[in-house]
Amino acid sequence: MMYRGFGMFGGGGIVGLVLIAIVAFFAYKYLHDNKNVSDTFRKKDNALDILNERYAKGEIDDEEFNKRKKTLND
16 A cells, blocks of 8 residues: 655645645735835825926926925925
8 A cells, every 4th residue: 555645735735725825815915015105105206206397397486396395205
């Protein structure tokens, strides 16, 4: 009689599938959480780009530009 071991995918593969599902879940959570962080920084940079553009067009003066830039950097 041959001995059948219970390796990573032993027991019909259920244990292996559960482990893969757990790893996939945590990988998804990690990537999803990092996406939200990068979106926050992207919005902040976007606001600064708009402010710089408005200043360059002459829509706002030096005082308003500096005030709004300070607010964005805080």
